[in-house]
Amino acid sequence: MNSIFIDVSAVIVALAVSYFVFWYQKHKIEIDKKRAKGDALAFVVDTLGQVATNVVYDLKDSSEQGAEKKKQAKVKIKNFYADAHLPAPSDDQLSGAIEKAVAIMKLSNEGGKNE
Structure with a gap:
């Protein structure tokens, strides 16, 4: 009786593993695409601060002021992300990165004046 239970269990486990392997192979392309999108999104978040800092410094001497300059920075x-074929950050993420970049730029400008 125990050997029958062990044999049936082994067959069930083998079927489950076989189904998983079949399912994974069938959906591998889709899984890889989602992983690539996730990697791209992580890259976007990692580089957002650097990109925002560069844009803020580029617009530093622009004639626009306040909200108009922020809107131009967002665009x-x-x-930049569209040209790089990367997902664009949300407006909230853009606003936060721009405000942080502006604050850092102002601090660095003040630090240079005090020396």
């Missing part, structure tokens, strides 16, 4: 950042 430039979105265009």
Whole structure:
């Protein structure tokens, strides 16, 4: 009786593993695409601060002020990500990165004046 139970269990486990392997092979391309999108999104988040800093410094001497300059920065950042074929960050992420970049730029400018 125990050997029958062990044999049936082994067959069930083998079927389950076989089904998983079959399912994975069938969906591998889709899984790889989702993984690539996730990697791209992580890259976007990692580079957002650097891109925002570059754009803020580029617009530093622009004639626009305040909200108009921020809007122009958002457009430039979105265009950068579109040109790189990467997913664009959300507007909240863009706003936060721009505000942080502006704060850092102001601090670095103040630090240079005090020396």
